[in-house]
Amino acid sequence: MTHHSLEDWCRRMSGRMWGRQRFITQGCTDRQRLGASATPEAKVVLYRAPPGYGKSVQVALAANIRDPEHESAVYINRRSYPDPREVTDSLFAALVLYQIEGPESREALKSDTDTIEALRDALFNARKTIRICLDGPGEGADNGDLIEDLICETPDNVKFFIAPGSAGALPRLSLMTGVVTYGADELAFTEEDLKEPEKLGEVTGIGGSEAGNIIQATGGWPALVRLMCQTPNPDLPPASWPETRSYFRDNLLSVLPRHARRFVCNAAMLEEISAECYDYVYKTQQADQEISFLNEKFALLAPTAASGKHLTMHPVLREYLRSVFSATQRERRSYVLKRVAFWHWRRGEYLHSINVALEASDHRWARVVSDSIILDVALRQGEIEVLRTWFEKVPARTIKKSLP
Numbered sequence: 001m002t003h004h005s006l007e008d009w010c011r012r013m014s015g016r017m018w019g020r021q022r023f024i025t026q027g028c029t030d031r032q033r034l035g036a037s038a039t040p041e042a043k044v045v046l047y048r049a050p051p052g053y054g055k056s057v058q059v060a061l062a063a064n065i066r067d068p069e070h071e072s073a074v075y076i077n078r079r080s081y082p083d084p085r086e087v088t089d090s091l092f093a094a095l096v097l098y099q100i101e102g103p104e105s106r107e108a109l110k111s112d113t114d115t116i117e118a119l120r121d122a123l124f125n126a127r128k129t130i131r132i133c134l135d136g137p138g139e140g141a142d143n144g145d146l147i148e149d150l151i152c153e154t155p156d157n158v159k160f161f162i163a164p165g166s167a168g169a170l171p172r173l174s175l176m177t178g179v180v181t182y183g184a185d186e187l188a189f190t191e192e193d194l195k196e197p198e199k200l201g202e203v204t205g206i207g208g209s210e211a212g213n214i215i216q217a218t219g220g221w222p223a224l225v226r227l228m229c230q231t232p233n234p235d236l237p238p239a240s241w242p243e244t245r246s247y248f249r250d251n252l253l254s255v256l257p258r259h260a261r262r263f264v265c266n267a268a269m270l271e272e273i274s275a276e277c278y279d280y281v282y283k284t285q286q287a288d289q290e291i292s293f294l295n296e297k298f299a300l301l302a303p304t305a306a307s308g309k310h311l312t313m314h315p316v317l318r319e320y321l322r323s324v325f326s327a328t329q330r331e332r333r334s335y336v337l338k339r340v341a342f343w344h345w346r347r348g349e350y351l352h353s354i355n356v357a358l359e360a361s362d363h364r365w366a367r368v369v370s371d372s373i374i375l376d377v378a379l380r381q382g383e384i385e386v387l388r389t390w391f392e393k394v395p396a397r398t399i400k401k402s403l404p
Contacts, residue, residue, distance in 0.1 A: 009091070010098035016080040024060040031193060034058050034182055036131070036159060043178035044151055046170075047163040050299050050314075051251055052223030053187040055163035056135050062161035063133040071129045074099040078136030078165060089146045093119040100130065116146070123154045130158045138165040148172060168296030184299065184314075188220030219314055223247060239319035248320050256298070263290040264300060264313075265328070268321035269336050271344060271352040273301065273311040281339045 032038055035058065039045065045062070047055040056077075063075040074096050078084050093116045100122055123130065132150075137143055148170065151160055164170050173179050194211035217238050218224035227243045228234050238244050253261050266282055267273050275287035291311065294300045301311040313321075326333055337356050344353035 006091075006094055007098070010095050013080060013095055014099055017075050017077045020077050020080055021060045021063055021075045024057055025064065028057055028061065030061045030064070031058075034186060035062055036161070039180045041178070042159070042180040043156065044160045044162060044173060044176070044180070046173055046179055046181045047161075047187065048167050048181060048299060049184040049187050050167075051255075052221060052247070053184055054222045055187065058182075058187070059133045059135045059161050059163045062131055065131065071131065072100060073131040073133060075133045076135065076137075078138075084136075084138075084142070087143065089143055090115045092143045092146060096132065097122055100126075120150070120153065123150065123158050126155070126157060128157070131161060132158065133161045135163050136165045137162065138169050144170050151176070166297045167299035184221075184302070187222070189215065189222055189225050190220060191215055194225070218316065221314060221316065223251075224316055237319065238316045239323065244316065245320060248317065252298075252317075253324075260290065260294055260298075263287075264294065265321045265325045266336075267301075268313065268318045269325055269333075269340065271340055271356050273313060274309050276309070277340070277343050280343050281336060 034045075034047075036042075036045065047053075047058050049055055060075070060077075063073040065071040065073050076092070076095060081087050097115065097119045100119075134147065137147055142165070147160075147162075150158075151173070162170065162173070174181060191211040194214060214225055214228055217234075218228055224238055224244065224247075227241060227247060228238065231241045231243050233241060256264070263278075267278055270277050270281065275291055278287040279285055291301060295302075300317070301313055304310045304312050329336075337359055341353045341356040344350070344356065
């Protein structure tokens with residue numbers, strides 16, 4: 001690429017990216033608790049969460065500077081590249097340098113080595129605060145090593161706001177000092193967010209009680225919040241909305257490899273998700289690998305607060321995936337649920353076991369349930385009301401068979 005064509009490429013790419021930045025932030029205002037003002041001492045603000053949590057929005061908002069005399073911003077969105085695989089470190093460096101210095105950078109855009117070194121020098125000698133906002137960077141060979149080098153080598157007035165291309169990309173960043181990471185819990189909307197309608201763009205006029213209902217139904221997942229404010233059936237369960245089903249199908253399942261799609265649909269049928277339970281129920285030995293893959297790429301599962309061995313999945317996503325399982329593997333559903341029930345029964349986890357058994361219309365537990373099990377559930381596990389609910393669902397003939 002010649003000097004002239006490199007400058008032209010930087011100009012065209014920058015125009016595309018800033019156009020995307022303006023579109024992404026249109027109608028949105030910065031949630032300050034997720035940005036630079038909340039953690040002024042942070043060198044890097046990192047956003048890691050499943051799709052639909054607004055990571056790109058936060059990075060784009062970070063590029064909005066309010067004091068051009070003392071701040072400047074770089075905005076790189078990987079989706080704007082014609083072919084991301086062809087963007088070498090030198091092209092990446094040239095693009096960043098061009099956005100910092102504009103036409104004045106033309107003398108530095110000469111060769112690969114000169115461009116990278118010129119960028120290092122420009123950042124090291126910068127007098128302003130520079131925000132480098134990166135949406136979608138990948139692993140080490142995909143500019144990741146250079147990005148990490150720049151983070152380590154530049155002074156404190158150079159700040160980075162990054163939404164990695166996958167949840168596990170740039171893993172070393174999490175180990176560095178001065179890095180603040182926001183996950184799904186932090187990126188989820190709160191009731192306070194919904195009471196300020198401009199933060200949702202098209203969503204307006206949400207009152208306090210309505211905001212509470214929206215958060216309770218969606219768990220604050222930003223994509224689901226938007227869908228709930230648009231659907232004509234907000235009183236139905238979120239997993240049943242056509243908009244939700246289309247969103248999960250087109251934006252989540254479609255990007256998962258086949259083995260990962262099968263795994264998440266299977267895992268949704270478990271009462272508590274764990275590698276041990278999955279391997280038992282589905283007679284495999286690959287659950288640990290699948291869990292690691294999903295967390296590294298998509299952050300779809302997270303450890304529970306009570307146990308690192310048990311994982312959680314967003315309840316709306318779980319209900320949707322259960323419906324997919326029931327539609328595609330209807331003939332196996334009862335068998336799988338019975339295996340889940342037996343797994344929990346033999347571990348003394350009777351609440352889980354009987355709940356799953358009832359879902360499978362399997363009432364054999366009622367014939368063998370003992371006084372000690374009833375006391376365990378009623379007293380130790382604190383679920384007195386559930387006992388009445390269970391036995392109401394058991395056919396009378398099954399109860400009669402269990403009587404002496």
